[in-house]
Amino acid sequence: MNSFIRIFMLLIIVIPLLGGCWNQRELTDLAFVMALGIDKGTGNEKYDVTFQVVVPANVASSQNGGSGGQGPPVVVYKSSGNNLTEASRRATKKIPRELYYSHTSIVVIGEDLAREGILGVLDALDRDPEFRTTTVVIIAKDRKAEDLISVITNLDKLPMNRFIKTLEATEAMLGENIKVTIDDLLQGITSSGKEPVISGFIMEGSTEKGTSPQNINTTKPPAMITADGLAVIRKGKLAGWLDYNNARGAVWLMNKMQGTDIDFNWNGIKDAVSTTPFLSNTKVAVSIKNGKPFANINIETAFKLSEINTDFDNEDPKKIEVLENRVSAQIKSEVESAIKQVQEYKADIFGFGENIHRNHPKIWGEIKHDWGNQFANMDYQINVKSYYRESGLRGKPFWSDLKK
């Protein structure tokens, strides 16, 4: 009995050894893929895939112990295949290390591919255990994803950080773009009565200059990456773009507005008054009126004054009422034009269908097959209420004193 227990214990002790360092990988054996670019294939294959792989020594060059390399922080490899797995496995022929996706923070899809349909690439991104579902997806507007991925930038040593941080900053300050992750995208695509949007990025300047060290050795980079517009996806395909105020209107309506600025004329001076909404809430109730869906949209927002370039008495309640109305009107017009544009694309990115599904499931069953058209023709009513909350550090602007 005693010897049995001893042998048993010995076997148990051996168990961890049998694992034999399974799956053990040193950091230096990995190629950290920072960004993944997917384009429509130029050859026989369906996809061209570009991998932006980080060169650690060049990122951390200022540190002791790094080799202090002088090269660019990333290197881009290209490969092609009929699906993502094929492409990534083929890429290993060129890359000396194992491709590692756990730190991939952005997937760029070329516009050509987006117009043709992105459904084919989503499963791989969702299924791979290394891939995070929080990875951000963007579309390269009028460009190939490859171009965007190859550009090196200053300020952020890792170019992919450039995308993420730009997106986050503009989402909070301007509200024309929103950060969409793979998870959001899949949810939008699979849910009935809702279509997803994806933020777009453009590149200004030439790819050639953008990929050379020139781009970071100057204060005016010849190639710039800029967030631009929202892509409306319909049935997995790019239906069209929403730009500037239309994009902002859509963001208002999707209740994703974190902050922006709204300007209007005063005393005949163009954009003399600037206000910045900082809190907002959008409520949408979709009902059926006369056999047609009807959306009742209520937007509430609180704003502060950020700039007055004319004589304006912001201590007068009547003036403030006017101010509030002007802000409301501006928001209303933006939302209206956004809806009109999206109705043209027949893609319900606002989730009106989902709203009906939730509140009137029976009616939804009848209209869901034709929802695209129903959405395109539906009526809506927009009520905006805005509240003046802060004036900043000053009361009346100095313009008022100038008059005296």
Next chain:
Amino acid sequence: MSILTKMLKKKQVQRKNDNFRQKLDHSIPGELLIHKDYQENISRIKGELGNSADLGIRELKIGPYQGALLFIDGLVDGKGINEFILETLMDKKVPIEEFDLFQFVLDQTVALGSVSTITNWNELFDKLLSGCSIILLNGCNKAISGETRGGETRSIAEPTQQLSIRGPKDAFTETLRTNTALIRRRIKSPNLWIESMKIGRVTQTDIAIMYVKGIADEEIVNEVKQRLNRIDIDAILDSGYVEQLIEEQTFTSFPTTYHTERPDVVSSQLLEGRIAIVADGSPFVLTVPAVFVQFFQAPDDYYSRFDLSTSVRMLRILAFFIALIGPSLYIAATTFHQEMIPTTLAIAIAAQRENVPFPAFVEALIMEVTFEILREAGLRLPRAVGQAVSIVGALVIGQAAVQASIVSPVMVIVVSITAIANFSTPVFAMAISARLLRFALMALAALVGFFGIMLGLIVMAIHLCSLRSFGVPYMSPVAPFSGENQQDVFIRYPIWALKYRPRHIARGNIVRTGENQKPAPPKHGNSHESDDTKGN
């Protein structure tokens, strides 16, 4: 197999014989009685001690009678002998008439606090060798022993190992009596009992068992005595010997007895119902039973306010875990779970490791072993050289190793944090345990990553829960859980709320504080309530 067992048996028989011989050798005078002729006695003592140079013999003349004073030079207080034995013996006028010389000397001349009569040789040697003076009188088959212990001993100094910011600054010395006195001075209760015994066939070391009668569990006291009585060894040179002979389990890296050099700590533990074992010649006093959480309670915890004590204690527990799993977390994260490191950090670490030729585990092992060597060397080196070594060590570890691309800077940080964290455990014995287990966890982490670390920690937890110290579960009061004793585990309650003694250790008398001990501003009219309700 059979050859092996045969050989083993042979060895055992040999050993038994050795023991027997040794016993025979030492069973010198047995129950032999002291001779009447004092010269005979002296020559016998000289013979037994092999004419040792430190045996002092002073022949005496008391009136017409002859005698001798014997002592071991260096063990006795020479001044005391001169003043209280020799002077008085010589000054005394001996009455001429018939009288009992022995009784006369015993009662009237030896001016010492503790005097006793000896009739057999065993006792005589015991007394002589422990620093007593022996007076032999011609014609008496008895001897007088006078308590003249003295000689050079170290005086009470500040603790060198268990430092504290606040609180008493005295520490035990190598002298048993001084040590027990230091404790007695703190607990002026007749219930503080001291029992003594001698252990060590050759060294005959004095051992004192101290406990507070009425608080300590009688069963545990008996168990302690039994285990001490069981000891049959030639020498006890430090309380560490005793510790290793009475602890519950040898094959564990966790200490199941507590040792300290601070009398205040021993006193507080006695009052919690623990039993102290003081060994002569050792400035470290053992207390049993010891439980796991006890090793994270520093004396400062009780001398400063509870909010500070609690947060510091939490910090200490955190530091223990860092010391335990710091390097293994690094190994697991960099070789198995790269996705868990923030992107920027992962790239930074990758860049640093770019030129390091070893896998993370080997890298960690190199650094850890280097540090352990440095630490051990720093401990042993003569003080004059120590400084030089620590500078070289700091340079080697901190700078050169990194520049030579043997290790990465992150690894240096990990090792440094681990090393520093290790020193924040108040008791060294527990810190050493974390130091040992760390290497096992590193190996597990290198094999299977976090899964391995988890396995290791689970095995450790099971092992800890299976340990006992003198019958008390080692993890109490966490497992088995005791609600009322949580007051002094992770959170140190305010002193007035530390109501109960540990239930698993003290039996019966467990209430520590009286009612209404919470301090409050005086109400109008009556400024003080009666405060004489302290328990025991």
